[in-house]
Amino acid sequence: xxxxxxxxxxxxxxxxxxxxxxxxxxxxxxxxxxxxxxxxxxxxxxxxxxxxxxxxxxxxxxxxxxxxxxxxxxxxxxxxxxxxxxxxxxxxxxxxxxxxxxxxxxxxxxxxxxxxxxxxxxxxxxxxxxxxxxxxxxxxxxxxxxxxxxxx
Numbered sequence: 001x002x003x004x005x006x007x008x009x010x011x012x013x014x015x016x017x018x019x020x021x022x023x024x025x026x027x028x029x030x031x032x033x034x035x036x037x038x039x040x041x042x043x044x045x046x047x048x049x050x051x052x053x054x055x056x057x058x059x060x061x062x063x064x065x066x067x068x069x070x071x072x073x074x075x076x077x078x079x080x081x082x083x084x085x086x087x088x089x090x091x092x093x094x095x096x097x098x099x100x101x102x103x104x105x106x107x108x109x110x111x112x113x114x115x116x117x118x119x120x121x122x123x124x125x126x127x128x129x130x131x132x133x134x135x136x137x138x139x140x141x142x143x144x145x146x147x148x149x150x151x152x
Contacts, residue, residue, distance in 0.1 A: 003027035004040065011038045011045070058123040061149045063087060066121045069149035077135055092116055099134045 003022040005013035014036055015027065022029070034045035061069075064087055069075060071083035078086075078093040085091040092100070092115050100111045111127055121128065123146050132142040 002030045004030050004034065004038075004045075006040045009039055009041055011036050011040060058143060058146045059150070060120040060122045061146065063119050063121065065149040065152045067093075068152050069145060072148075072152075075145060075148070086115075095135075096131065099131050102134075103130070 001016065001019060001022070002014050003017050003025075004011040005015060005025075005027055011030075011034060014030055015022075017025070017027065019029075028040060030045070032045055034040075037048040039046040039048065067078070067083040067086045070077045070093070071080045077095055082091070082093040086093060092112065096115055100108055100115065103111055114121075114125070114127060123143070128142060129139070132138075132145070137145065
């Protein structure tokens with residue numbers, strides 16, 4: 001018969017032994033398909049708890065996708081004309097310039113260069129969170145925006 005070696009409520013090993021030897025060791029008979037990694041409490045085995053799969057990081061989006069998404073519902077943060085102006089000439093939409101103007105002076109130039117000259121935007125750039133927060137967006141809403149833009 002197969003028996004479970006249990007440590008801290010988790011099956012850490014499965015061994016084949018006689019019932020007398022297993023009892024002497026304090027091992028429990030494996031039942032119901034239980035195996036290594038299963039939990040054991042109050043005489044009952046339970047399947048291992050699986051960790052949720054980490055979210056796939058969101059990849060970059062192009063400047064065209066970024067500004068187009070800003071101009072389209074459900075976001076509509078800038079006008080279609082501002083989106084076109086940003087893509088054609090690198091003009092920064094007023095709502096974004098207002099955020100840049102509120103950054104510490106030593107960060108304003110880098111932010112301006114990124115927005116005016118960037119050809120792709122990376123989700124985990126801290127300016128993405130700063131801009132999203134200025135629009136009342138939480139991290140999940142920013143992720144939703146990113147997925148929306150990636151689909152354009």
